[in-house]
Amino acid sequence: MSERRSRLSATESLSQPNLASDNEKGGLILNSRPQHIRKVVEESLKRLRTDRIDLYFQHRVDPNVPIEDVAGAVKDLIAAGKVLHFGLSEASAKTIRRAHAVQPVSAVQTEYSIMNRDVEQNGVLKTCGELGIGFVPWGPMGQGYLTAKIDARTKFDPKNDTRSEFPRFSPENIAANMPIVDFLRQFSEKKNATPVQISLAWLLAQERFIVPIPGTRSVDHLHENLRAVDVQLTPADLREIETALSKIEVHVAG
Numbered sequence: 001m002s003e004r005r006s007r008l009s010a011t012e013s014l015s016q017p018n019l020a021s022d023n024e025k026g027g028l029i030l031n032s033r034p035q036h037i038r039k040v041v042e043e044s045l046k047r048l049r050t051d052r053i054d055l056y057f058q059h060r061v062d063p064n065v066p067i068e069d070v071a072g073a074v075k076d077l078i079a080a081g082k083v084l085h086f087g088l089s090e091a092s093a094k095t096i097r098r099a100h101a102v103q104p105v106s107a108v109q110t111e112y113s114i115m116n117r118d119v120e121q122n123g124v125l126k127t128c129g130e131l132g133i134g135f136v137p138w139g140p141m142g143q144g145y146l147t148a149k150i151d152a153r154t155k156f157d158p159k160n161d162t163r164s165e166f167p168r169f170s171p172e173n174i175a176a177n178m179p180i181v182d183f184l185r186q187f188s189e190k191k192n193a194t195p196v197q198i199s200l201a202w203l204l205a206q207e208r209f210i211v212p213i214p215g216t217r218s219v220d221h222l223h224e225n226l227r228a229v230d231v232q233l234t235p236a237d238l239r240e241i242e243t244a245l246s247k248i249e250v251h252v253a254g
Helices: 002-007 034-048 067-079 093-102 124-131 142-147 171-176 178-190 195-206 219-230 235-246
Strands: 011-014 053-058 083-089 105-111 134-138
Touching: 034 053, 034 067, 053 067, 053 105, 067 083, 067 093, 083 093, 093 105, 093 124, 105 124, 124 134, 142 178, 142 195, 171 178, 178 195, 178 235, 195 219, 195 235
Parallel strands: 011 053, 053 083, 083 105, 105 134
Antiparallel strands: none
């Protein structure tokens, strides 16, 4: 990375499996103690062969460490020039405010899509807007469901696909949620786009501070995602989408 550092931004997350130990059941052991944060940042800098991390996320809130301690540790790393910006993932509105009071939070990462709109109700999106924090939706295509390429017959390998554990991806819920996909198919045809592009364009139209992060291993899918910026959703389009979605129940429970 060192040769191209001026053209690249490095984002790292604390408490991902490669930065914390897994327990015997395969779950993640969170460790956001300040000394551990300093340790893994040094390891990341060495591994990436760089002198700074542009955006450093706490990947999950650690219930055993006050968020003020986490923010303070990152603040020290920012002062030392080793980290440039501080991010939180899956944090509540209250936690975001507490962290922001110690060290300004630059980005918050939480699931948000046409299919999962919890952040509109729990105060997270509102808090980001009030504090000037960028919002980074993960799972913007419903973890693949809104691509219109998943149906009740789709199998998820429990060895490498966590969706196998999520109730929303049971065959019953996949089938029950198909009206969402059917609407996206119909609407995307009118806009000369794909369901994926409509899903991303809808997110971009919600707030100016939203930057979705769709994941893909396919170059073709990457190009499809990027073309979502060319999809212009008018106020009438957004009202049509909202009206349609208000009539569709999302099934997520087991």
